[in-house]
Amino acid sequence: MAYEFIQVRTEGGKVGVITLNRPKQLNALNNELMDELGAAMKAFDADAAIGCMVLTGSEKAFAAGADIGAMASYTFADVYKGDYITRNWETIRTIRKPVIAAVSGFAPGGGCELAMMCDFIIAADNAKFGQPEIKLGIIPGAGGTQRLPRAVGKAKAMDLALTGRMMDATEAERAGLVSRIVPLDKLMDEALGAALMICDYSQLAVLAAKESINRAFESGLADGVMFERRLFHALFATADQKEGMDAFVNKRKAQFKHQ
Numbered sequence: 001m002a003y004e005f006i007q008v009r010t011e012g013g014k015v016g017v018i019t020l021n022r023p024k025q026l027n028a029l030n031n032e033l034m035d036e037l038g039a040a041m042k043a044f045d046a047d048a049a050i051g052c053m054v055l056t057g058s059e060k061a062f063a064a065g066a067d068i069g070a071m072a073s074y075t076f077a078d079v080y081k082g083d084y085i086t087r088n089w090e091t092i093r094t095i096r097k098p099v100i101a102a103v104s105g106f107a108p109g110g111g112c113e114l115a116m117m118c119d120f121i122i123a124a125d126n127a128k129f130g131q132p133e134i135k136l137g138i139i140p141g142a143g144g145t146q147r148l149p150r151a152v153g154k155a156k157a158m159d160l161a162l163t164g165r166m167m168d169a170t171e172a173e174r175a176g177l178v179s180r181i182v183p184l185d186k187l188m189d190e191a192l193g194a195a196l197m198i199c200d201y202s203q204l205a206v207l208a209a210k211e212s213i214n215r216a217f218e219s220g221l222a223d224g225v226m227f228e229r230r231l232f233h234a235l236f237a238t239a240d241q242k243e244g245m246d247a248f249v250n251k252r253k254a255q256f257k258h259q
């Protein structure tokens with residue numbers, strides 16, 4: 001499928017790589033781009049050869065937030081009736097395979113929210129995150145007030161959302177928003193290395209790990225642990241569990257068949 005606002009490729013035949021591609025607007029997110037992103041992610045999710053995805057932008061901007069020009073004249077009736085954001089921005093929440101955000105440059109507003117919808121964020125040392133919507137007379141609308149405090153705690157989430165200030169990669173890593181920081185020129189190597197590593201594990205275990213960790217944000221501790229325990233038990237029914245443990249016992253590399 002041909003896309004206008006994103007570029008799509010595979011790495012090693014196993015990793016789906018999606019690059020946001022609206023360079024003149026610093027990858028500002030409009031409806032058309034989000035439709036394309038959702039379609040590309042769904043296609044990779046359905047492709048048996050793909051084990052993991054990497055979502056990235058340009059060196060200067062992961063995404064400079066929602067497209068302000070496109071939003072400027074929206075009325076309440078437009079966004080409410082059109083189900084703005086919910087209709088197509090949240091497709092990524094339905095994706096079962098892991099999605100790594102490889103973030104360099106600006107990631108304010110919807111850019112930060114999009115990165116937070118991914119499973120983890122690897123940041124270049126020039127990355128900048130924030131929720132500056134307050135400066136536009138609005139608040140974060142794609143999960144920023146919910147995912148940011150879960151990631152960095154109330155104090156820093158309030159600070160960022162109420163002052164509109166940006167935080168650099170070092171602060172973001174210290175706060176728990178990003179998992180690793182690497183030099184800008186190593187960003188894609190690092191993200192693709194992590195993705196290829198994930199692809200070589202049992203896909204059943206990978207899906208279960210993602211599902212179980214996400215459950216931690218939707219349930220109380222006892223229910224979450226029970227959910228984990230049931231998935232853990234279920235994995236003993238897979239050939240990959242037998243293979244993984246046999247390989248360890250016999251000091252060889254496991255060859256998972258995702259069964």
Ligand code: DAK
Binds near residue numbers: 141
């Ligand atoms: N939208 C549209 N165009 C943008 C843009 C954006 N968010 N960000 C940058 N651009 C455009 C600029 O207008 C400029 O275009 P030209 O003037 O060249 O035509 C070009 O990209 C380059 O930008 P700058 O010249 O400003 O570049 P600088 O390096 O000087 O500054 C910057 C980079 C990222 C600091 C700056 O561009 C900036 O502050 N951008 C806006 C960042 C921002 O406020 N983002 C948050 C957007 S609000 C909702 C749900 C969610 C949301 C809203 C509603 N509902 C449920 C209703 C989400 C809202 C947001 O994300």
